[in-house]
Amino acid sequence: MKLLALLLRASRGSVLVSALCGLLSGGSSAALIALINRKLTGTDIPERTLVSGFIGLMVLALATRIISQVLLNGMQQEALYTMRLRLSRSIVSAPLRRFEELGAHRMIATLTDDIVTVSSGLMLLPLIVVNAAILLGCLVWMAWLSWKLFLGMIVFMALGVVSFSFFSGLAVKGIGEARKTQDVLFKHFRSLTEGIKELKLHSGRREVFLGEQLAGTAASLRRMYTRSLNIYSASSSWGMFLFFVVIGLLIFAMPAFSTLSLAELTGYSLTVLYLQQPLQTLTEFVPFLARADVALKKVEEMGLSLEATAEASQAPPAGTAPPTFRRLELVGVTHSYHRENDDGRFTLGPINLSLEPGELLFLVGGNGSGKTSLAKIFTGLYTPESGEVRLDGQPVTEATRDAYRQLFSTVFSDFHLFESLLGLAPPEQSGKVAHYLKRLNLDQKVRVTDGKLSTTELSLGQRKRLALLASWLEDRPIYVFDEWAADQDPLFKQIFYEELLPEMKRAGKAVLVISHDDRYFHVADRLVRLDSGRLVEPESAPEVRHAAS
Ligand SMILES: Nc1ncnc2c1ncn2[C@@H]1O[C@H](COP(=O)(O)OP(=O)(O)OP(=O)(O)O)[C@@H](O)[C@H]1O
Numbered sequence: 001m002k003l004l005a006l007l008l009r010a011s012r013g014s015v016l017v018s019a020l021c022g023l024l025s026g027g028s029s030a031a032l033i034a035l036i037n038r039k040l041t042g043t044d045i046p047e048r049t050l051v052s053g054f055i056g057l058m059v060l061a062l063a064t065r066i067i068s069q070v071l072l073n074g075m076q077q078e079a080l081y082t083m084r085l086r087l088s089r090s091i092v093s094a095p096l097r098r099f100e101e102l103g104a105h106r107m108i109a110t111l112t113d114d115i116v117t118v119s120s121g122l123m124l125l126p127l128i129v130v131n132a133a134i135l136l137g138c139l140v141w142m143a144w145l146s147w148k149l150f151l152g153m154i155v156f157m158a159l160g161v162v163s164f165s166f167f168s169g170l171a172v173k174g175i176g177e178a179r180k181t182q183d184v185l186f187k188h189f190r191s192l193t194e195g196i197k198e199l200k201l202h203s204g205r206r207e208v209f210l211g212e213q214l215a216g217t218a219a220s221l222r223r224m225y226t227r228s229l230n231i232y233s234a235s236s237s238w239g240m241f242l243f244f245v246v247i248g249l250l251i252f253a254m255p256a257f258s259t260l261s262l263a264e265l266t267g268y269s270l271t272v273l274y275l276q277q278p279l280q281t282l283t284e285f286v287p288f289l290a291r292a293d294v295a296l297k298k299v300e301e302m303g304l305s306l307e308a309t310a311e312a313s314q315a316p317p318a319g320t321a322p323p324t325f326r327r328l329e330l331v332g333v334t335h336s337y338h339r340e341n342d343d344g345r346f347t348l349g350p351i352n353l354s355l356e357p358g359e360l361l362f363l364v365g366g367n368g369s370g371k372t373s374l375a376k377i378f379t380g381l382y383t384p385e386s387g388e389v390r391l392d393g394q395p396v397t398e399a400t401r402d403a404y405r406q407l408f409s410t411v412f413s414d415f416h417l418f419e420s421l422l423g424l425a426p427p428e429q430s431g432k433v434a435h436y437l438k439r440l441n442l443d444q445k446v447r448v449t450d451g452k453l454s455t456t457e458l459s460l461g462q463r464k465r466l467a468l469l470a471s472w473l474e475d476r477p478i479y480v481f482d483e484w485a486a487d488q489d490p491l492f493k494q495i496f497y498e499e500l501l502p503e504m505k506r507a508g509k510a511v512l513v514i515s516h517d518d519r520y521f522h523v524a525d526r527l528v529r530l531d532s533g534r535l536v537e538p539e540s541a542p543e544v545r546h547a548a549s
Helices: 002-010 012-041 047-093 096-102 104-145 147-194 196-201 203-257 262-308 371-378 401-405 427-439 460-474 490-506 518-523 541-548
Strands: 328-337 346-355 360-365 386-391 408-411 478-482 510-514 526-531 534-540
Touching: 002 012, 002 047, 002 104, 002 262, 012 047, 012 104, 012 262, 047 104, 047 262, 096 104, 096 262, 104 147, 104 262, 147 196, 147 203, 147 262, 196 203, 203 262, 328 371, 346 371, 346 386, 346 534, 360 371, 360 490, 360 518, 371 478, 371 510, 408 460, 427 460, 460 490, 490 510, 490 518
Parallel strands: 360 510, 360 526, 408 478, 478 510
Antiparallel strands: 328 346, 328 386, 526 534
């Protein structure tokens, strides 16, 4: 079972000690039953020995149960911790394109739902060990009481296990199918939270979304899980039925066929009855374990699929000065998007383009012409399918790509604003941060304390200014702004194009600006235009200035 393998990976030694304690605990419980049995059916063992044996076994069962559970609790939390971190690292290490293809909704489903399901499954393991040990101990006791009855009992148990496994196999298949549908449900949840305004404003769309799409998927999930759980319930009830058949046979049929004493039969029946509780617990846990197993498989598949494509390169250690450059070139680079079940295919390139320190390069073109995709190749977020990215004449390779990315500071149009500046604003930089906030006209709105932003609940334009602040603090040699000014008011738009960009240029920064603001194209040193993924003849800045005026 995958769950057990997960724990074994966390600590083989602790699993063994814990399993041993669990076995001892279960064994002591079974021995208690044997002792009670003896006492009830009459024995020549002295009363004192029985009482001290009873107390000793009780304490042993308690202590070993606690040790077993405490050890397993520690291990399961350790395993979860490792799993969460490993998966998060795999997500960051996977190529951006792989991440986009898998889809954020799937990763959220795995990081949250699957990991919680695995966690619940792991919590059951200590109880399973203890109950399995009780079962085992009772079986040993029953074999000792009468091996003939024991053989009969084993036949019934085998029948129970085979039929239960058959049915639970069907149910596990159903749970696997349901898990796939759960990904679709998470996609709908994402649309629900991100499209809340659109849904609120249009009752017709809301009803189609909630009543058909979301409800349809939720109903499929309900049907699949109910079916699986019903199969489990039926097979577990069938197990209980077999159980009573055994008791019936013991009480009514056995006396007719065997010479067993009443005391032996009573002892046997008592043990069989006691067995009901651990058996029931074990069968009831199976669906949860099956679900946890499916979830763990999903976590591992996601991890493996991300790790299989993980980038091998390593960035220089954090805190080292950002690298410098003399010339960056794209030589014949191409990129295309393939989508399953979609004939439409967008191809970018081949593109030849260069950038040098102190240069303001504007990248313009219609919607969907490939500007953002090109910026992703430029910054090393996408690997070109063909052609090369060259830094100071040297091709950027798999091994150097992460280090190459450290040249850039970007604000993409779907930027993310972290709540803290993540180490970008140590106390000695506080004067600089205050200066930038004032420059961005945010000093009345936002404070930065211990690197943490007082708020990110701001207008889109203001949030973009904060993203620019982070970018300034990164102080990298190359800046990329993807339609940064699109959400700024006219005054700040002008400040951006006519003050901030020229300042960056004077500071020796190379800046790639993706823009639709033709009023400001004259600011560019060079302007290149993309049309359906192809660079059209670069226009010179003076011509553009003429066209814009
Ligand atoms: N994640 C993606 N998966 C598949 N196809 C994509 C993806 N992103 C973009 N595309 C395709 O690539 C084409 C270029 O997209 P891109 O975002 O690079 O254009 P753009 O020039 O930046 O557009 P805009 O001005 O609207 O921002 C689009 O037409 C789209 O079909």
